[in-house]
Amino acid sequence: MSPYEFLLRELRQSRIDAGMTQEGLGERIHFSAQKVSAVETGRAPLTGDFVQLVDDAVGARGRLVRMWEELVKDDAAPNWLLEWIEIERAATLLRWFELSLIPGLLQTEAYARAVLSAGGRYSEQEIAQRLASRMERQAILSREQPPKFVAVIDEMALRRTVGPAAVMVEQFEHLREMANMRHIHLHVIPESAGMHAGLVGGFILAKGPEGEAAHLDNPLRAHVTDRVVDLDMLHDVWESLRSDAASRRETVDLIQEVAKTWT
Incomplete structure (x- = not known):
């Protein structure tokens, strides 16, 4: 599993642990449930802004953002x-x-x-x-x-x-x-x-x-x-x-x- 795939899994798990459906998270961060699903499954690109919004919404206290900055941000590029x-x-x-x-x-x-x-x-x-x-x-x-x-x-x-x-x-x-x-x-x-x-x-x-x-x-x-x-x-x-x-x-x-x- 690449760092990128690992973070996608962590985003999804953090949402579930916070008791949110994809639709519920989408309402909190002003995205459609379809968009949330597409990002979580890798069909749409993950961005730093999206990670920040999810981090705030699920109360991750910067953990997801740190993973993005330190492990994933450059891993997305060849x-x-x-x-x-x-x-x-x-x-x-x-x-x-x-x-x-x-x-x-x-x-x-x-x-x-x-x-x-x-x-x-x-x-x-x-x-x-x-x-x-x-x-x-x-x-x-x-x-x-x-x-x-x-x-x-x-x-x-x-x-x-x-x-x-x-x-x-x-x-x-x-x-x-x-x-x-x-x-x-x-x-x-x-x-x-x-x-x-x-x-x-x-x-x-x-x-x-x-x-x-x-x-x-x-x-x-x-x-x-x-x-x-x-x-x-x-x-x-x-x-x-x-x-x-x-x-x-x-x-x-x-x-x-x-x-x-x-x-």
Whole structure:
């Protein structure tokens, strides 16, 4: 049993010991009984906020929260991603280019689930764990002192169907909200730009107190580098992409235009 599975069992047992049904707990923490059941059975991602609410509701006095913080929080992520998560948390500036999908930190839960479910690569338990990790990572954008987040995405990432139409409608509404935040700068490279420097693949640049590092994806795992020669090359690519991308205002207009195709 993994730490993640162990905590799910402890959450369920703590609810039962407190004399609560799933419906009763849901009423206390403002979730549906279906949502409580989905989390307890691993069909929905577990988050730190949910653990805190349950801990308070069942009178666990911080025990469940401590288990989440000390044993589970990073266990939800694949081992090869842990190095990058620490870099991401410490960053004061994140620059993200994505070619084919909405950047992970801007994805809704439903959109992220559809992405992770594609191709049948993961079991339901693995999908729930990776969802939990992705949702937890997004917390850096809403913390008291968030990093500046600049995302450049290819227009095709907006137009690619990911899940049912309702998933896309929700994702676009979320994108509009995020794009209007002061610390988030979203830019789209329009299809009219034609060939551009990012067609070889996405990457992330993270700058923090200890320096800078980059994250590059491949089908198996992430590659993290802080080699000066790699960073210099990616800086050049980034500047080229920014020059091809639309302004923030133009991007919001394009998002609104594409959103109409999903309603």
